[in-house]
Every structure is written in C-alpha cells, then in structure tokens.
Amino acid sequence: MIGNSATGMWQDRSFRLFLGADAISQFGTQITIVALPLVAVLTLEASPFQLGVLTAAEMAAFLLVGLPAGVWVDRMRRRPILIWSDLLRGAVLLSVPVAVALDVMTLPHLYAVALLLGLGTVFFDVAHMSFLPSLVGKDDLLRGNGTLETLRNTAMLSGPALGGWLVHAVTAPVALLADAISYLVSALMLGGVRAEETTAPVAERRRLAEEIGEGVRYVAGHPVLRRIAMVGALTMLSNGIWAIAQPLFLIKTLHVSPAVYGLLLSGGAVGSLIGAVLASRVAARFGAGRAMYGGAAVAATVILVSPLAAEGRQLALFPLGCLLNGIGAAVFSINQLSYRQKITPAHLLGRMNASMRFLMWGAAPIGGLVGGVLGGWFGAHAIMWVAAVGVTAAHLPVLSSRRILRL
Template sequence: MPSASSDVPAASDGRDLWRDSDFRRLWLGQSASQLGEHAGLVILPLYAVLTLGVGADQLGVLRAVGQAPILLLSLLAGAWVDRWRTRTVMVWADAGRALAFGAAAVSALLGGLGLPALLAVTFAVGTLSVFFDVAYQSSLVRLVRRDQLVRGNSALEGSRSAAQIGGPALGGALVSLLSVPVAAVSGALFFALSFLSIRRIRRSEEIPERSARPVRTGRRILEGLRFVATSPLRTVCLASAAFQLFLAAMMTAYLLFLPRELHLTGTAVGLVLAATGPGALLGSVLAARLPGRFGHGPVLVTAAALGDGVLLCVPALHGSSATTLAALLAVNFVFGTFGQLVNVTVMAVRQALTPAGMQGRAAATVTFVGMGMTPLGSLLGGFLAQEWGLRTALLVTAAGMMLSPVLMAASPLARLGPVLDGPSDVAEHPRKPAQSA
C-alpha cells in the first residue's frame, strides 16, 4: 500500500485542490451519492405509509432495518476496504444501490413491492451505504496531500451537509409532485451519476500486498480494534462514544420536550431541527480555515465545548413565543456549526494519524463504537425523562455531552498544531512514540 502522500499532486491550497480532476470526480460522486441516500430515506418510508398503509410499529421496524447495517457491518466493511481499492468499493456500492432502487421502482409499478420486499431493499441499500461511506472516508487520504486533508474533508462534508438538508426535501417533493416509483427512479439516477463520476478517477491505488496465507477477516477486524485501542485515536473513539450516547439520550427527551412542554406545532418542530443544516454548512467552511490557523487540537476542544455547551440553554426555555422559537433556532444553528467543525477536523486528524493500510478499519471502528452507543442512549433518555421529568433529563444529558470535549482536552489530541505531518504529532509516551498510529 502506498503512503498517504504518494502519487498525489503537490498542491497545498484550496485552488490547487479543486484543479485536481480526481478530487473533483470524488466530490461530485460523493455529493450525488449522499443526495440519493438522503432522498431515499424519505422515499422508501413514504411508500410504506402512503401505499402500503403501515402502522407506526412497522414504520419503526423499516427504519431500524435500514440502520442495522451500521452496527452489524461497519467493522467488516473496514476490513474489506483496507484490502481493496476504495474506488472499486465505491463504484460497486453505487451500482448496487442504483439497481436496488431501480428494482423497487419496477416492483412498485407492477404492484409487487410489499413490506417484505421493501424491507429487503432497505437493508440492501443500508448495507451498501455502509461500505460506500467507509470507502469514501478512506479514499481522500490516497488522493491528496496531508496538508490538504482538512480542505478536502471540508468540501466533502459540506456537500454531505447540503444533501442532509436538500435530500429529504427533494425526496418528499418528488413523491408529492410525481409518484413513489418515479421518485425511486430518481434515487437510482443519483447513484448512477455517482457511479459514473467515481469510475472516472484515474489515480492508481495499489492493492495491499497479500501473503501466501491470507489473513482472516476476523483477524483483520481485531487488528483494526487493536490499532485504535493502542493509538491516540482511542481518545477520538471514547469522545465519540460519549457524545453519541448522551446525544441520543438528549434527542429522546428533546423530541418530547418541544411539543409537550413548549407546545410547538409540528411545523415549528421541523423548522427547529432543520436549523442544524445551515449551521453544518457554515461549520464545513470554518473547518477549511480555523485548524490551519489556530491548531487542530485547540479547534477540536473549543468547538466541541461550544457546540455541546449551547444545548445547556434548552431546559431554561418556556412557552411557545416567537422569542422561544428564535432561541431554539439559534441553539440548533450553533450546535450544527460547531458540531460539523468537530466532525471535519476529527476526520482529518484520524486520516493523518492512521497508516494507509489501516484507514478503512480505523474509520469503521470509530463509527462502530460511536454509533453503537445510540440505542443505549435512546433507552437512557427515555428512562430519565420518565423518572426525572423532561427538563431534568435534558439538563443531565446535555451536561453529559460535555464529557466529550473534556476527554479531548485531557488527551494529547489537544496539543495538535496547525500542520498534521503524521503519527509523530501525537506521542502518548515521551520515551516511546506511537509509531503504529
């Protein structure tokens, strides 16, 4: 496997990054893929509700089936991605999702898309999305120089944020204006566009050398877990786990608090939640500039503290006045801004501190540990809201989210400077540098 800086352009600024045709192809493909994915998150459930007439419990099962591959397959995807060219993984994932959406559209037109078939399509799309996401997070480090990682991640995460805002709206509009089968075809077209764009990436990736006795997949997964557990990235993993646990807990109470305590309408609740999207776009822009000026460590700790800390204001709000609504919009905008700033910076740090042959497994391990806490967090939030009341539950869970910046501030990650040269940037033991990071 080549090093992260081999066979890449010698560019070091944003303009030269955008002159790189392979980066543009990756950005376009990832943007189309994310738009198709987030539109699909609305199209398929709407088909279940409008056409199949499913109940709330069945809709919950449908959503859970689509999310299950994150927990079930992230580690496996990481092991696979590190053995294959990321371009190959992304192309096949796009092709598979385009076929899945196309098959769903044809079945719907013929009246054969029942709930079992819809569950199968949802699980297939979720599975392929896991492989695509792990691969694209690992691909950038093979395309650009280390000093371009933050700018590159900023561009990719900015398009992902835009897709998170526009995808659901596009999916809903297509279903409303046209029909569910036509909307599904549109989703397939987005994945086809991503397929065509990423397939045109020309920069070569060397397949990791394979020994005469191939390493078992289980062993490769354990190697990824061991790498993260024994490297500075374990702090990223722990901070992500703490954040996801308490965020899921808070959101459980938050979604009850807005309509029941503040008496907000459904439209107002949707508007409040949507405010994180524009904030995330701003956070992506800031992530391209601030770490290089103030240092990656200080930006990580400060942004996490501000983004998580602003949620402590929510329990103090009362009533459904315009002032309360404006305050909620501001809180969610700030949370989205600094949360995205943390996401982009963390990704750049992880890529810089991880060897090329371990990129997929490191990304998958962090995702697995972080997202693995969300079911427990949701249960915790429901328990606290039931036993202590909504305001107390919000306060406790928002305070718990502050554990994430505290963990980062107490670790060597807080000392990372403006330039990420590699694993030597973070040494946990002065006499024994983290050579494996």
C-alpha cells in the same frame, strides 16, 4: 497524487469527479433521510416501534459487517468498492416506487431496503474515507475533508426541503426515485476517477479475525482515537433516538406539513455548512486539538434549544438549535477525521476507519430501538429531550480531556 496546494486539488480532474460524485449522492441521500421514514409513517402508517425497527435496520450493517468491511477495503482497490456500493444503493431504492406501483409495498420490504441501503453505506463510507489520501497528500487532508464537508452540507441545505416538497407533490415512495438516480450518476462519475492505489500482497494477508483485531487494537490503544470513538458512539446512540422522535414530534405533535418538515431539517445543514467553512480556519488559528474541543463544547450545549420548539413562532427554536449544533459538530468532525487520517499508517486506514465506524455507528440501531420503545411509553416531546440530553452527555469524553487541548 495531487500536489500540496488547494489550486492543485481543484485542477485535478479525478479530484473534481470525486467531489462531484460525492455531492450528487449526498444530495440524493438527504431526500431519502426525509422520504424513507415518511414512507413508513404516511404510506404504511407505521407505529413508533416499527419506525424504530426501520431505523435499526438501516444502521444494523455497521454492527454486522462494519469490522470485516475494513479488512476488505484494505485488501482491495477502493474505487471499485465505491462504485459497486453506489450501484447497490441505487438498485434497492428503485424497488420502493416499483413496489408501490404494483401495490405490494410492505413494512418487511421497507426493512429489507433499509438493511441493504445500510450495507452499501458501510462499504462506501469506509472506502471513501480511506480513498481520499490517495487523491491528496496528508498535508491537504484537512482542506480536502473541509471541501467534501462543505459540498455535503450544501446538499443537506437544500436536500431536506426538496425532499419534503417531493413527498408533498409526488408522495414519499416516488421521492426516493431521485436518490436512486443520484447513486447511479455518482457511480458513473467515480468510474472516471484515476488514482494510484496500493493493496497488500496476498502473501502478507492473515486471517480475517487477526486483521480485524489489529484495527480495533489500534483505535482502542490510542488515547485520542479512543475518546473520539466514545463521543461518536454516544452521539449516534442519541441520534438513533432523535431519528424516531423527530418526525413524530414535528409532524404528529406540532402538525407541520411534509414540505415544512423538510425545510425545518435544513437548519442543521446550514449550521454544518458554516462549520465546514470555519473548520480549517479555526484549526489554523487555535490548533486541531482546540478546534475539536471547541466544536464539541458548542455541539453539546446548543442542541438543548431544539426541544423547546412549539407551535407558532416558537417553532423556529427547532431549526435554530439544529443550526448551532451543526456548526460545532462540523468543526469537531472535520478536525477529528483529518487528524485520524493523518496519524494512521496507509495500510491500516481501512481498518481504522471501519473500527471507528463500527464503534460509532454501531450504536445507532440500538438508539433506534430504544427510541421506538420509548415512543410506545412516552410522548414524542419527551423523547426529543432524551435525545438532546444524550447528545450533550455524549461529548464529555472529549471535554474532559486535557490531552486533546494540547494537540
């Protein structure tokens, strides 16, 4: 395990490889965020409802295997899970340009890609959050998470713009090749990471349902974790609607090009990068609880700026709202993640993270389907407002808690 100083973290080769692998795969992921829905919209001419099904398919794994994933992550060494998850995601993304080249690309194929991509993401995310304490001490979790978030948002800053440019230059299916390669490189780098991991003895394992229940009860019974989970679930529900409205609003309603579309999406990344840099400083000055509260307050209000965007100069309001929201969301997210990693016993980390992911991200496919249905009834601009107001309301469980302010 790495020492308690930031210098010690960066001097450790395994930590550097871990960060490098994460940065590379996150960079590729941002390209997929742009390219995958554009494969549906531009290549397969998907309807709003079909786009909603695609979003739901990518997030469905959080509902289907989110809770069991936590048990398996606690039972097994986490590094191999990270590697195999990357290999799975790289392989399924490679199938898209191959199918296009063979002229056999279909929406069901794209749904299957989204579902398997989500499956790999579930296991990777739960293992990733649970593996970090094996690399850094609990006192360095805030710094470690802040560093990861900074690198992730650096990738987010340029990834969407590059993704939009690649879609414009070589089409959306071929652009996915870049993400496939990034996952394969990430897997290779993770292979060089060394960390001490302890797994529960086989004799101590209980039935799957019992171990799942222990993780869920831990989250549901903790007053702060319970509120954080509520915020996450309601936010992801709104984000699922947002994912449908965003490409339709910007490309179909405001008529921006794929290259400009990717550039506009970078606004949120700029904000998240700023928030990641500020997160530990805000917590050091005001405390983790006030940092969470303040981040949630900012994220809840400024998102209402983005739906005010229109053609011309007013288009700048879209990335501006996303930028400001990204600052608040990152401060909140980094501090809540570090808090829950710090207070949770090591043997429960996988199940705690899986329970949180299940409760939070499990709402996203529902949001995607709701967004698809709404897209068939209303215009994209109206759906943008529904999503934005939903994000605002989502933060009320934290903003109404005095306990969080006292942390």
